[in-house]
Amino acid sequence: MAIDQISIFVENSPGRLAEVTQTLGAAGIDLRAMSIADTMDFGILRLIVNEPARALEVLKAAQCVFSVTPVLAVSVADKPGNLARALSALAAEGVSVEYAYAFIARQRGNAYVIFRVEDNERAQAILEKNGIQVVNSDELYAL
């Protein structure tokens, strides 16, 4: 039930991030979640969008460098300690999280957390065993 995350190379120079997001916006692509990892001279923009297939075409046409990575999305009630619970469950089984980012869906009162792990299926099984809901792509894209 992994979700396609699009990672885009963004050169660390003024206006580059705006350029990439504008390209997607102009094509009518909605961003569901995003995070940026940055270093001294470049950044990686990670996105969950409503129409991944079309987004990829748009990025390709714009000659961006990108990759698609399957990630896990979980939904937890937007309450203190809930994220920690999910992370502890994974840690207890020795699953390390490469990176994670979260966003909140207001109308549902839920927080969504995106996890990047090596083995999605195993991580999903662990989370579900611990009563944490793993969200499928339809739910996420429809938010």
Next chain:
Amino acid sequence: MKYYQREIECAPRDTLRALQSERLARTVRHVYQNVAYYRDLMDKKGVGPDDIRSVDDLPKLPFLTKDDLRDAYPYGLLAVPLHDCVRIQSTSGTTGRRVVAFYTQDDIDLWEECCARAIAAAGGTKDDVVHVCYGYGLFTGGPGLNGGSHKVGALTLPMSSGNTDRQVQFMCDLGSTILCCTPSYAAYLAETIVGQGRRDEIKLKAGIFGAEAWSEEMRRDIEKKLGIRAYDIYGLTEISGPGVSFECEEQTGMHINEDHFLAEIIDPDTGETLPDGAKGELVFSCISKKAFPLLRYRTRDICVLSRETCSCGRTLIKMSKPMGRSDDMLIIRGVNVFPSQIETVLLGAGFPSNYQIIVDRVNYTDTFEVQVEMTPEMFSDKVKQIATREEDLLASLRAMLGISPKVTLVAPRTIARSEGKAVRVIDRRKI
């Protein structure tokens, strides 16, 4: 005493010319007999040792280039049995671009004498303390000036490069009077000394700075900050090392030690010899060395020769500072860098060969950046993975070049292209 070997340095032109002709004829014969590689070149050009009787015959000889050094690596241009050699020196850079030069004891002696002349011209005597912070080792800078200082009889401080605080401490404690290093390091040392408020503790009176290009403005700045006279020195490992030419108190060009190294200026495109005063590529012929006497070696340095009388009394011909190169070689922090070396590393590491080299000079120190365009193959959603690839690339570049660039990954198609051809080198240094 401002001369080391007055009888040569101030010799009448005719005397020097006779000596040069005799040495040239002898060296050509020696090379023809012992270096098959050059003998083939001479045979191809239809010229034999008997055709070379005086310096006027020099243009008859074939040229040697860095490509010949690569083709003949490592022993192909050696003119004496290896057991007669006592030393090897080398340039930085790896396969294909590395120069390995061989020396007999006599070769070492004459090289060190050339450096001694430079030290004497800078006012050095037995009473001086010569502080050498050129690198020691395969690089000719340290060993050359070290040997020259010994010949002069000065007290020699073989500091080698790096560890600036220790350099300053020794300079203050031991009263160094003559500083030998690259001009950019001299500028850095000057700033450090002034910054530490130790200007009054140093006893420097002169500096001999070479191995990289520097401007007149930089010279005046170093001179003012350190309260010294700063002299230029020129050389290349292929010909011997530092001391091929050196500056005198007039500071208007470098006297070439032409009793050992014949200089010519040629048109880099046609190879035609140009008259004194014309701007062109500098070519050297070694006429005294035994082990590695390169003949008509094209330095790729563009400069001008002048026979005008010098107020210092030396009759040795003078060369201007190199004004550029006739190939694409860059000299960055004293190290020779060819763009093709960078291309080799990039391709070897799985990067596209789309790169750009940006060189600048900030506070008298060269900055060196290699921009590489990101590709889908290179990319990852994990920062760590990209950073690792970047570090690997940096390590390979460092191993190939001998110096570390800053590596910057840029977006595809951001590297400027002119008429479809990428601009590989942007050199913003104003020298």
